[in-house]
Amino acid sequence: MSKVVLEITMSLDGFIAGSNISRELPMGEGGNLLHQWLFNLKTDQDAIILDELMKNTGALILGNRTYATAIDDAWGGTSPFSAPAFVLAHKTPKEIVDGFVFVTDGIESALTKAKAIAGDKIIWVMGGANVMQQFLKSGLIDELNIHIAPLLFAKGTRLFDFIGNEKIALEKIMVKDTPGATHLKYKISRLGR
Amino acid sequence: MSKVVLEITMSLDGFIAGSNISRELPMGEGGNLLHQWLFNLKTDQDAIILDELMKNTGALILGNRTYATAIDDAWGGTSPFSAPAFVLAHKTPKEIVDGFVFVTDGIESALTKAKAIAGDKIIWVMGGANVMQQFLKSGLIDELNIHIAPLLFAKGTRLFDFIGNEKIALEKIMVKDTPGATHLKYKISRLGR
Numbered sequence: 243m244s245k246v247v248l249e250i251t252m253s254l255d256g257f258i259a260g261s262n263i264s265r266e267l268p269m270g271e272g273g274n275l276l277h278q279w280l281f282n283l284k285t286d287q288d289a290i291i292l293d294e295l296m297k298n299t300g301a302l303i304l305g306n307r308t309y310a311t312a313i314d315d316a317w318g319g320t321s322p323f324s325a326p327a328f329v330l331a332h333k334t335p336k337e338i339v340d341g342f343v344f345v346t347d348g349i350e351s352a353l354t355k356a357k358a359i360a361g362d363k364i365i366w367v368m369g370g371a372n373v374m375q376q377f378l379k380s381g382l383i384d385e386l387n388i389h390i391a392p393l394l395f396a397k398g399t400r401l402f403d404f405i406g407n408e409k410i411a412l413e414k415i416m417v418k419d420t421p422g423a424t425h426l427k428y429k430i431s432r433l434g435r
Numbered sequence: 436m437s438k439v440v441l442e443i444t445m446s447l448d449g450f451i452a453g454s455n456i457s458r459e460l461p462m463g464e465g466g467n468l469l470h471q472w473l474f475n476l477k478t479d480q481d482a483i484i485l486d487e488l489m490k491n492t493g494a495l496i497l498g499n500r501t502y503a504t505a506i507d508d509a510w511g512g513t514s515p516f517s518a519p520a521f522v523l524a525h526k527t528p529k530e531i532v533d534g535f536v537f538v539t540d541g542i543e544s545a546l547t548k549a550k551a552i553a554g555d556k557i558i559w560v561m562g563g564a565n566v567m568q569q570f571l572k573s574g575l576i577d578e579l580n581i582h583i584a585p586l587l588f589a590k591g592t593r594l595f596d597f598i599g600n601e602k603i604a605l606e607k608i609m610v611k612d613t614p615g616a617t618h619l620k621y622k623i624s625r626l627g628r
Contacts, residue, residue: 254579254581254595254605254619255449255594255595255598256448256449256595272602275602275604378587386447388447390583390619392604392605392606392607392621393602393603393604393605394571394595394598394602394605395602396598396599396600396601396602396603397600401448402447402448402449402587402589405448405587405589406589407589407590408589409465409468409587409588409589410587410589411468411585411586412447412585412586412587413585414585414612414614414617417612417617419607419610421607424607424610424617426447428447428585
């Protein structure tokens with residue numbers, strides 16, 4: 243049975259992208275500062291964490307905006323993932339990049355499709371914020387893997403916003419610290435209001 | 436020369452208190468869930484971290500609301516701190532609990548008074564959120580000591596909100612992990628917009 247994992251890098255103040263997201267700036271203004279653990283500050287430990295994520299992923303789920311802004315420039319028009327990626331959208335575009343599958347009937351449908359192919363591997367819910375918030379609110383996430391970047395971003399897109407009224411207890415199951423990120427892995431357990 | 440340290444416990448989603456703060460619930464609804472590292476989940480490591488904070492503190496700065504809501508119940512009408520605590524307020528009340536000093540002319544004045552007595556020890560800016568945000572925005576904080584509680588709080592008072600438009604680079608100088616908190620210590624370095 244595959245686990246559903248919300249995995250993303252966020253600033254200490256909770257932002258996962260800067261302001262003014264565009265094709266030129268798919269992570270928004272200053273967005274590159276969030277991901278230094280994948281670039282200029284990358285250590286062997288960071289490389290192992292990224293490698294394990296890629297290796298353990300059986301399917302991905304992302305939003306249409308993330309697909310549309312990232313696919314041309316950041317991802318160079320090809321999927322960077324070896325597993326199939328399901329894109330939540332209102333309609334299916336005429337041309338779709340190989341490796342992506344459009345889903346137009348909501349998150350539960352995307353999850354069913356992802357589970358059908360992920361096997362024992364994880365289903366990585368990779369963003370954007372709105373998709374992650376829908377999954378959190380619906381109680382469909384098993385684990386949070388949050389990479390906290392050493393940065394106060396001050397403005398942009400918050401990850402944990404509009405997630406409802408329910409407090410959610412977390413059980414920490416891994417912490418690894420590198421100069422570019424504090425890698426935190428939590429299991430979710432519902433707590434109620 | 437004393438360092439100015441913002442030290443507080445926050446949920447993974449950035450909240451330092453629950454909704455509906457009152458004298459009965461000085462941390463708001465569910466606020467006790469934030470501080471399990473000081474109570475039911477307290478380990479030797481947590482105890483050392485708290486002990487070092489108390490031992491190294493030469494002065495504290497807090498807001499009037501924190502003073503007013505916490506002093507009667509949570510603190511039982513006496514100061515829990517061995518160092519003097521400066522309370523930012525619009526006016527000085529008639530009766531003041533021993534150990535507290537009221538400051539009515541702003542954060543820089545409070546800081547000057549705190550520095551005059553803190554010696555080589557730290558000045559602990561302990562909240563509430565509004566006071567912390569004023570200090571952050573004014574560039575008066577040297578270090579952030581954030582205890583991340585394993586919890587999504589969903590609503591309440593956010594620490595890092597209204598801190599301006601400037602991104603702030605952080606240099607991580609300590610990480611200690613316990614079941615009840617991930618203790619993160621950062622040095623602040625300004626980055627610009």
